[in-house]
Amino acid sequence: DSGVTQTPKHLITATGQRVTLRCSPRSGDLSVYWYQQSLDQGLQFLIQYYNGEERAKGNILERFSAQQFPDLHSELNLSSLELGDSALYFCASSVGGASGVQADTQYFGPGTRLTVL
Amino acid sequence: AQKVTQAQTEISVVEKEDVTLDCVYETRDTTYYLFWYKQPPSGELVFLIRRNSFDEQNEISGRYSWNFQKSTSSFNFTITASQVVDSAVYFCALSEDSGYSTLTFGKGTMLLVSP
Numbered sequence: 001d002s003g004v005t006q007t008p009k010h011l012i013t014a015t016g017q018r019v020t021l022r023c024s025p026r027s028g029d030l031s032v033y034w035y036q037q038s039l040d041q042g043l044q045f046l047i048q049y050y051n052g053e054e055r056a057k058g059n060i061l062e063r064f065s066a067q068q069f070p071d072l073h074s075e076l077n078l079s080s081l082e083l084g085d086s087a088l089y090f091c092a093s094s095v096g097g098a099s100g101v102q103a104d105t106q107y108f109g110p111g112t113r114l115t116v117l
Numbered sequence: 118a119q120k121v122t123q124a125q126t127e128i129s130v131v132e133k134e135d136v137t138l139d140c141v142y143e144t145r146d147t148t149y150y151l152f153w154y155k156q157p158p159s160g161e162l163v164f165l166i167r168r169n170s171f172d173e174q175n176e177i178s179g180r181y182s183w184n185f186q187k188s189t190s191s192f193n194f195t196i197t198a199s200q201v202v203d204s205a206v207y208f209c210a211l212s213e214d215s216g217y218s219t220l221t222f223g224k225g226t227m228l229l230v231s232p
Binding site for chain 1: 161162
């Protein structure tokens with residue numbers, strides 16, 4: 001158990017819908033990262049938040065957005081869902097993650113499997 | 118741009134065999150970090166090791182060992198006396214010092230250990 005929690009574990013929805021994935025980082029971790037794992041794209045970094053502020057953006061679609069709340073939990077919002085958005089979405093957390101600081105180890109949650117029908 | 122290549126898509130071995138998973142990386146940074154993660158059939162990603170670019174010492178942890186060679190940009194992972202529970206997908210990942218700690222993953226190597 002990494003200490004990172006994600007809900008829900010599974011999500012099935014229809015095209016065009018909007019969903020919210022939730023992540024709680026390990027106690028004491030300030031950074032939260034979101035990754036998408038799909039068969040064709042592999043594991044891809046989406047976005048990072050550090051202590052409530054967006055720090056880095058990867059291959060995140062404009063239909064996707066995220067935020068980190070004062071209690072450090074994070075939510076990933078996916079809207080106007082398409083079949084191709086079906087994937088396993090991971091949240092990870094680390095102690096730091098600010099630029100210029102050595103890369104911390106990221107610990108991953110169990111993931112949310114999203115199926116878009 | 119940073120890149121991680123795991124050329125072996127799938128490896129099948131019989132229990133007790135030794136197996137090496139290859140990882141080759143590309144980066145322009147002089148300071149970077151390399152990681153290995155394990156993804157068992159249950160789906161979670163489990164951290165195995167983190168190594169910084171200034172530490173080329175090989176590391177051993179039980180049946181696991183890692184060989185880091187900057188000269189060939191490789192960070193290979195060896196499992197000695199493999200067991201069925203080692204069956205999983207293994208990912209090598211790279212984080213550049215300038216990259217806010219975000220990870221670039223390889224495509225992964227699926228290891229199948231049969232009894």
